Amino acid sequence: MKHLLTTSELEIKEINKILDDAQCFLNGGTWTPEQKVFVANLFFENSTRTKxxxxxAERRLGLDIIPFEVSTSSVSKGESLYDTVKTLEAIGVHAVVIRHSQDRYFDELTGRSGVSILNAGDGCGHHPTQSLLDLLTIKQEFGSFEGLKVAIIGDIAHSRVARSNADALVRLGAKVVFSGPKEWFNEELLENGMYEDVDTAVETADAVMLLRIQHERHESKANQTAEEYHQAYGLTEERERIMKPNSIIMHPAPVNRGVEIADCLVECERSRIFKQMQNGVYIRMAVLKRSIEHIEGGANHVNINQKWPVAY
Amino acid sequence: MKHLLTTSELEIKEINKILDDAQCFLNGGTWTPEQKVFVANLFFENSTRTKxxxxxAERRLGLDIIPFEVSTSSVSKGESLYDTVKTLEAIGVHAVVIRHSQDRYFDELTGRSGVSILNAGDGCGHHPTQSLLDLLTIKQEFGSFEGLKVAIIGDIAHSRVARSNADALVRLGAKVVFSGPKEWFNEELLENGMYEDVDTAVETADAVMLLRIQHERHESKANQTAEEYHQAYGLTEERERIMKPNSIIMHPAPVNRGVEIADCLVECERSRIFKQMQNGVYIRMAVLKRSIEHIEGGANHVNINQKWPVAY
Amino acid sequence: MKHLLTTSELEIKEINKILDDAQCFLNGGTWTPEQKVFVANLFFENSTRTKxxxxxAERRLGLDIIPFEVSTSSVSKGESLYDTVKTLEAIGVHAVVIRHSQDRYFDELTGRSGVSILNAGDGCGHHPTQSLLDLLTIKQEFGSFEGLKVAIIGDIAHSRVARSNADALVRLGAKVVFSGPKEWFNEELLENGMYEDVDTAVETADAVMLLRIQHERHESKANQTAEEYHQAYGLTEERERIMKPNSIIMHPAPVNRGVEIADCLVECERSRIFKQMQNGVYIRMAVLKRSIEHIEGGANHVNINQKWPVAY
Structure with missing residues (x-):
């Protein structure tokens, strides 16, 4: 099996291969595994976009999907994640996509099961497919990452997106700055970028990446209303006006309209928010292909359905 | 995109086209879109039959269905219906079937997204596929609507079925009367039919259409038991005996057995209740085809998988 | 339609046919119905493995699966199981797989609907596919059942597995003994086997079948901790050492690790626990085929997709 756990563990050439494959799918490329491949999506946290x-993506690749609802599974009888994944393996599932509230939930799985794990978000840890789709969106816009400045603004302390993205962007040659409430900035983030005040960040960045206030992940700041947050750290209409001519707005969504970003900017010309979602499908096709190819076999393996690569 | 929102907005010729297409499917006709078409079913209210x-219907047409459970989606993080539908559009969904407790929920969606909306029930508003399957059931029985008398009996104030059906039936040439607790009759209904006492209605109608007491939609009448309701307004065995020889019994279900209708009449010879459900699949195939054909394209579009129409 | 309700009602030759078909599937055999066949899985109790x-299994046979979630169905409006199944029949579902907390829930369905019922567990009653997969696992190990001794240990009073298995094993020529807390042994079980103390049972059995403590089905024994249960009746590492050389360990799962069985034994060499799960898929393919063949028709029926039997 071949896992996708964090962006940090992906080498630059692997990242580039995934971005290329995703772009290939976006341009109409197709790929289907030779044999029946079963996957299951285990979402222990709510999701619309990612799930x-x-x-x-799975249907576009012709995979067979085994439905799994946490609330009606044996998890509610106390079955562990490990035993759940081993069970799915036993009944023939080749790959599982997992979102779980526990940081690095996958450490208890890798090396102990033959199933490919695709991390769709672990606690406040990582969210590699979100990072990859962000990278693809930036690459489509600017061609390369070299010399770009990306501002990541908002709930950086609790964001798996901030963590995953910053590391990859820096390795790809971009400069990252963080902004938002200063108490949410911490030492660990320094490794990839400095803190910058929100106005400077917005004014100088090529990509302004806003993060969702994750009400479900931290104590609400009772003394700060949504409107106050918006004025202090959000992308207001005023701030949008000082952005560089070709700079873009990004957000992993769901968006709290009027908080991280003014309602009317969500679908404005600079916004790539819905394009990010579009790109997400192709990124997920690419990472599923990456894991399944590995399942399917060795060097001598001939895939009669292989329609890959296409000319484009 | 082509929406299906209310029966009222459908012209007579559109209704007839849908009924014809549904009958064609029922007789073994098949139709499949040329390209992969993705749909999602968003049920914000519980349902067995409609969902x-x-x-x-979607599987019979070969569509790809993206599972969506409200309770495990980002709706539970506060994401709006509009943003949910825009998200589905971004990831490649062409049509969404929606049931929602809010009247005219679709007003905030149409014109702002490229997705086809198929209304599977909005609040106390409309339920067009239920109306259409009722119309198909009546047409199969009597050949046409001209001169028929249809009695709609029960919880008419809260029924989206009453509203949708009465309008279409009257336009198609039938006469509609309403019966049930008089306090549930209101001015608005007068547009399409008069109130009639339940015994006269049952005795003179060609189709007796009973409505479900929607406990979930109004304050229970604490002083009236189910048995009292049944005796006063239900289709008792006694009332069934005074029905015209060829008249039929209809109910959108789920049935409260022994309340709107005597238990033993649910599957009696006159009952078309389960036939209505059968017809529902073909009606839904027809309206999905109507929305998808529109997605697929213009006048020059040649559908190589087009097996429509079949000789029958 | 052809139901699968309890193991007891299956004749020996039917059991053997199902085991043979399952083994055939395991060895790579395929079978697909000629027409589109719709199934629905109605799980009124939580499940990972069985569901x-x-x-x-359904996907391997190419069936079309209609998703059904109890919590979002009309069951929550009070619709009965009978009306739910009749509804599914009306919309074209051919077979339903049901797990329900009520013993013999299927008695109100059989003979009153044309749908094939496959029992996936009824209350404390039966669980035929679990029994059949247990039988297949034993047969793979020992070739036949004649003269084998099987020890069923644990929560025998509340176990549908104990009930279903003991009857079939005895009819197939094996000897069954029961062990565990003596207060959970009852007269009814005597029909198929005696009570034996746990050490003797473990020492002399060819297959040691541990049952899950079903916390959700009986009052917890407040004065007995999990560790106490494990020492008194569980398969400890000490007990495993006195097992016969070729004897095997079985458990229907989910396993309470460290209670019914020592954590480290779950995946030990003697354990067939995950193999049981593997076999479950093939058993379910076999029983689905059995029900669907019956749907599909009479003696003259020619199945053009019939790839059955394969040489093996």
Whole structure:
């Protein structure tokens, strides 16, 4: 099996291969495994975008999807994640996509099961497919990452997106700055970028990446209303006006409209928010292909359905 | 995109086209879109019949269905219906079937997204596929609507079925009367039919259409038991005996057995209740085809998988 | 339709046919119905193994699966199981797989609907596919059942597995003994086997079948901790050492690790626990085929997709 756990563990050439494959799918390329391949999507946390996006990607690849609802599974009888994954393996599932509230939940799985694990978000840890789709969106816009400045603004302390993205962007040659409430900035982030005040960040960045206030992940700041946050750290209409001419707005969504970003900017010309979602499907096709190819076999393996690569 | 929102907005010729297409499917006709078409079923209210019926119809047409459970989606993080639908559009969903407790929920969607909306029930508003399957059931029985008398009996104030059906039936040439607790009759209904006492209605109608007491939609009448309701307004065995020889019994279900209708009449010879459900699948195939054909394209579009129409 | 309700009602030759078909599938045999066949999985109790296993089996046979979630169905509006099944029948579902907390829930369904019922567990009653997969696992190991001794240990009073298995094993020529807390042994079980103390049972059995403590089905024995149960009746590492050389360990799962069985034994060499799960898929393919063949028709029926039997 071949896992996708964190962006940090992907080498630059692997990242580039995934981005290329995704772009190839976006341009109409197709790929289907030779044999029946079963996958299951285990979402222990709520999701629309990531889950539905994986579901579309899986169907586009012709995979067979075994439905799994946490609330009606044996997890509610106390079965562990390890035993759940081993069970799915036993009944013939080749790959599982998992979102779980526990940081690095996958450490208890890798090396102990033959199933490919695709991480769709672990606690406040990582969210590699979100990072990869962000990278693809930036690459489509600017051609390369060299010399770009990306501002990551908002709930950086609790964001698996901030963590995953910053590391990859820096390795790819971009400069990253963080902004938002200063108490959410911490030492660990320094490794990849400095803190910058929000106005400077917005004014100088090529990509302004806003993060969702994750009400479900931290104590609400009772003394700060949504409107106050918006004025202090959000992308207001005023701030949008000081952005560089070709700079773009990004957000992993779901968006709290009027908080991280003014309602009317969500679908404005600079916004790539819905394009990010589109790209998500192709990124997920690429990482599923990457894991399944590995399942399918060795060097002598001939895939009669292989329609890959296509000319484009 | 081509929406299906209310029966009222469908012209008579559109209704007839849908009924014809549904009958064609029922007689063994098949139709499959040329390209992969993705749909999602968003049921914000519980359902067995309507949801499963759409699921069967979608599979019969070879569509790809993206599972969506409200309770495990980002709706539970506060994401709006609009943003949910825009997200599904971004990841490649072409049509969404929606049931929602809010009247005219679709007003915030149409014109702002490229996805086809198929209304599977909005609040106390409309339920067009239920109306259409009722119309098909009546047409199969009597050949036409001209001169028929249809009695709609029960919870008419809260029924989206009453509203949708009465309008279409009157336009198609039938006469509609309403019966049930008089306090549930209101001015608005007068547009399409008069109130009639339940015994006269049952005795003179060609189709007796009973409505479900929607406990979930109004304050229970604490002083009236189910048995009292049954005696006062239900289709008792006694009332069934005074029905016209060829008249039929209809109910959108789920049935409260022994309340709207005597238990033993649910599957009696006059009952078309399960036939209505059968017809529902073909109606949903027809309206899905109507929305998807529109997606697929213009006048020059040649559908190589087009097996439509069949000789029958 | 052809139901699968309890193991007891299956004749020996039917059991052997199912085991043969399952083994045939395991060896690579395939079978697909000629027409589109719709199934629905109705799980009124939580499940990972059984539900996912049926889902894999159904997809391997090329069936169309209509998703059904109890919590979002009309069951929550009070619709009965009978009306739910009749509804599914009306919309074109051919077979339903049901797990329900009520013993013999199927008595109100059989003979009143044309749908094939496959029992995936009824209350404390039966669980025929679990029994059949247990039988297949034993047969693979020992070639036949004649003269084998099987020890069923644990929560025998509340176990549908104990009930279903003991009857079939005895009819197939094996000897069954029961062990565990003596207060959970009852008269009814005597029909198929005696009570034996746990050490003797473990020492002399060819197959040691441990049952899950079903916390959700009986009052917890407040004065007995999990560790106490493990020492008194569980398969400890000490007890495993006195097992016969070729004897095997079985458990229907989910396993309470460290209670019914020592954590480290779950995946030990003697354990067939995950193999049981593997076999479950093939058993379910076999029983689905059995029900669907019956749907598909009479003696003159020619199945053009029939790839059955394969040489093996």
């Amino acid at each position: 539905c996006s994986f579901e579309v | 499963c019926s759409f699921e069967v | 996912c296993s049926f889902e894999v």
